[in-house]
Amino acid sequence: MIKTHELEKSFDGFKALDSVNIHVKKGTVYGLVGPNGAGKTTLIKTLIGAYKKDSGQVLVNGSEVYENNHVKNKISYIADELYFYPNYRIIDMAKFYSSIYPTWSWDRFDSLTKVFDMDINRKVNKMSKGMKKQVAFWLAISSRTDIMVLDEPVDGLDPITRKKVWSLVMQDVAEYETTVLVSSHNLRELEDVCDHVGIMHKGKLILEKELDDAKSSVHKIQVAFKEDIPEHIFENSDILYKNTLGSVHTLIMRGNRENIVKALENTSPLLLNLIPLSLEEVFIYEIGGTGYEVDNILL
Numbered sequence: 001m002i003k004t005h006e007l008e009k010s011f012d013g014f015k016a017l018d019s020v021n022i023h024v025k026k027g028t029v030y031g032l033v034g035p036n037g038a039g040k041t042t043l044i045k046t047l048i049g050a051y052k053k054d055s056g057q058v059l060v061n062g063s064e065v066y067e068n069n070h071v072k073n074k075i076s077y078i079a080d081e082l083y084f085y086p087n088y089r090i091i092d093m094a095k096f097y098s099s100i101y102p103t104w105s106w107d108r109f110d111s112l113t114k115v116f117d118m119d120i121n122r123k124v125n126k127m128s129k130g131m132k133k134q135v136a137f138w139l140a141i142s143s144r145t146d147i148m149v150l151d152e153p154v155d156g157l158d159p160i161t162r163k164k165v166w167s168l169v170m171q172d173v174a175e176y177e178t179t180v181l182v183s184s185h186n187l188r189e190l191e192d193v194c195d196h197v198g199i200m201h202k203g204k205l206i207l208e209k210e211l212d213d214a215k216s217s218v219h220k221i222q223v224a225f226k227e228d229i230p231e232h233i234f235e236n237s238d239i240l241y242k243n244t245l246g247s248v249h250t251l252i253m254r255g256n257r258e259n260i261v262k263a264l265e266n267t268s269p270l271l272l273n274l275i276p277l278s279l280e281e282v283f284i285y286e287i288g289g290t291g292y293e294v295d296n297i298l299l
Contacts, residue, residue, distance in 0.1 A: 001026040001147065001179045002047060007056035009046055016042040018203040019056070024196070026146075027177035029170075031190040031211070033283055034200035040183045041080065043200070044151050047181070048077050060147065073101055076140040080152040082132050084124040090135055091120040094142065103144040112138050115164065129156040137165045141172065148172075150182040154189070166193055187280040197279065199286055207286050211279065218282050221251045223264055224271035237263075240285040252285045 002024035009017040016039045024030045034040050045051045046058055049065040049072050058064060060071045084093060098104040113120065116134050124135055133156050140148055148169065154162045170193060172178040184190055190197070197214050199207040207214065218240065223229075224247045237260075241252035248271065253260055257274070264272055277285075 001061060002030075002181065003057070003059045004043075004047070005057040005059075007043075007046065007058060008054045009042055009051060010054055015203050017046065020200075020203070020205050022198055022205055022208065024179060024181055026179050027173060028195040029173060029180040029182065029193050031187075031194035031197045031279075032181060032183040032200065033185075033187060033190065033197065033279075035287065037202075038200040039203040040200055041151055042203075044077075044149055044181070044183060048072070048075055048149055073103075074146045075149060076101070076143045076145040076147070077149045078133075078136045078140055078151065078153045080155065082129075082136055084132070084135075086125060087123060088125075089121050089123050090118060090138070093124060093135065093139055094120070097139050097143055101143040101145060105142055105144050108144065109138070109142040112142060112168075115168070130158065130161065133157055134161060134165070137168065141168055144176070145178070147179045147181070150180065150184075152184055153182060154184070154186070162189070169193075187283055188278065191279040194279075199283060201287055214282055215277055215279065216257065218252065218254050218277055218285055219257055219260060220275040220277050220281065221253060221260070221264070222248055222271065222273040222275065223251065223269045224248045225267065225269055230267045 002022065004020055004022045007017050007020040007022075008015065020039070020043060022043070032040050032043070042051065046053055047065065049058075049068065052066050058066065060074065063071050065071050085096070088096070094109055098106070116138050118131070118134070124132060127135070133154070137153070154165060157165065166189075169178075169180060173180060182190065182194070191211070194211050197207070197209060197211050198205055209217070229244075229249050238254040239251060240254060241250075243250045261272070261274065
């Protein structure tokens with residue numbers, strides 16, 4: 001559905017995207033995460049055709065996006081910084097969207113009037129940030145596009161409204177195989193909705209996996225020994241982090257779970273626990289492996 005190949009984009013000599021290869025399958029929810037300045041928003045704006053690439057490919061269903069209206073009208077986009085035309089009411093924005101998107105559904109728009117409970121004659125720019133976000137979702141969902149691209153989409157929404165808009169989005173994913181690419185710093189929330197995850201750092205995509213695979217390939221282990229920790233257990237091991245508190249050693253290791261457990265059991269530990277990792281923890285330790293400062297983050 002969405003694919004880039006060796007995508008590059010620079011601004012005044014600064015390389016914001018460095019040979020990025022991303023793959024988003026149809027009908028999936030893809031979570032794009034990374035620290036501030038990683039290149040997420042630049043990637044998103046290049047994917048939707050707002051930015052012109054420097055080199056590489058940006059493909060949606062095999063077609064280039066930039067200056068291709070046939071592709072663009074299949075994509076709805078909710079930006080982190082929202083913009084609405086001055087003095088436009090909700091109904092005016094709806095009419096504008098209906099003129100852009102051939103798939104626009106007035107039936108869907110009308111049905112969502114009850115969900116969002118707003119007067120369609122209210123001027124959008126007079127609303128709070130959270131209400132503007134709800135209007136953005138209202139318009140995007142009513143557009144019935146094949147693809148939704150969301151940049152920090154639920155920032156400013158209260159917990160109940162967050163659940164409401166995610167429920168609507170996931171309903172479209174299930175019923176219409178809508179493809180969703182979402183960038184967010186709220187990793188705990190992404191963990192509930194994403195099928196796949198891509199982690200960016202300094203303009204590069206350093207990891208791209210199904211969410212379950214990403215979580216199962218990194219392990220948090222607590223282990224204790226009668227004497228000092230045997231040094232040979234670190235041989236040929238990909239250790240992302242290690243810490244010692246008293247006699248208990250905490251290890252973050254990447255690799256096959258069974259092989260790691262077998263190697264540790266062969267050292268006759270007094271204690272051996274494997275603790276499931278959250279997406280947030282996977283992100284922290286994967287980024288830590290690239291040199292990003294995580295030493296002061298509490299486990």
